[in-house]
Amino acid sequence: MQVPLLDLRGQYHALKEEIVREIEEVCESQRFILGPKVEKFEAAMNSYCHSVATVGVTSGSDALIIALMAEKIGAGDEVIVPSFTFFATAGAVARVGATPVFADIDPVSFNIDPADVERRITKKTRAIIPVHLFGQCADMDRIMELANAHNLIVIEDACQSVGSEYRNGRRAGSIGNYGAFSFFPSKNLGCFGDGGAVSTDSREREGVLKMLRNHGQGSTYVHNMVGGNFRLDALQAAILSIKLPHLDHWTEMRRRNAAEYRSLFAASRIGDLVKLPVEAPFTGRHIYNQFCIRIAGGKRDEVKARLGELGIGCAVYYPLPLHLQECFKSLGGKTGDLPVCETVARDILALPIYPESTTEMRETVVSALDKILVG
Secondary structure, three states: OOEOOOOOHHHHHHHHHHHHHHHHHHHHHOOOEOOHHHHHHHHHHHHHHOOOEEEEEOOHHHHHHHHHHHOOOOOOOEEEEEOOOOOHHHHHHHHOOOEEEEEOEOOOOOOEOHHHHHHHOOOOEEEEOOEOHHHOOOOHHHHHHHHHHHOOEEEEEOOOOOOOEEHHHOEOOOOOOEEEEEOOOOOOOOOOOOOEEEEEOOHHHHHHHHHHOEOOEEEOOEEOOOOOEOOOEHHHHHHHHHHHHHHHHHHHHHHHHHHHHHHHHHOOOOHHHEEOOOOOOOEEEOOOOOEEEEEOOOOHHHHHHHHHHOOEOOEOOOOOOHHHOHHHHHHOOOOOOOHHHHHHHHHEEEEOOOOOOOHHHHHHHHHHHHHHHHO
């Protein structure tokens, strides 16, 4: 059977009537930029994430940029980021004129390794951006200890992890000084285009973020600082407000699907040829934005191609660590610098995990892998 990596149509049809009504209401109001729909979503998102304040913005990438701008991080500053992550984490640092400093990752969670972060702190370091990759929080206690010891800003890249929990029920985006969220359609909470949000730990920072997202305006046409156009559309906020109450249910479905994969792999002949994702000891709730396995022996690309031939969706997140990307060549990164990042990038493969996927689909995926890897 055909197994897509992601199919959003089921989610849409379940909520279609509500969504269409909400879109019509926005169209009738003709209030498309900020306004009450955005304020309603910001309040709901803030409550969900257990933050002090949350500000809607244009995308997860812009959420990172605006947090860096709020702290006046720029030329001459260094920001420590993991090398194994989506490009925007480091791209945002470069966009504000600062220098991304790449750190290796923990082989269990695939998140930034605090020990390697500590080795890379210099007098120029201004911030750390831990990424809660694939829906699992980074080791935030250790990150915050380092940040407090060196007077550093912490911006949680929670773009793949809205609703993820660290130990003691602390939610992604509520632990550091800022949290950046993405609502790209394929995310576990997705809108109908680009959208994002920034959570923060103080009302003062909230005020700065709100000015920065609207060209630095303190009042109409009075500009207190140089900002940008980072405003969340009312249409996207309206759609997100409908989806947010369903997020915990979708998360539990993803977690159920992950558990079912584990059972199916345990009953297969695959054994050590595939490494399944591991929930770190400090993880409170992994939301499985992706379910990423590792395929041993340098066979990942061959396996991916064979699955594609069988009509089974899969993807590589991410094939080339950021320290080896052409655009960061001037920073001097070379093969061998970050061995865990490089090994994981060679082995990793994401399998379908979306909430509406079926048991039959997972059985098809594991059966195919069994035949490909064992014969």
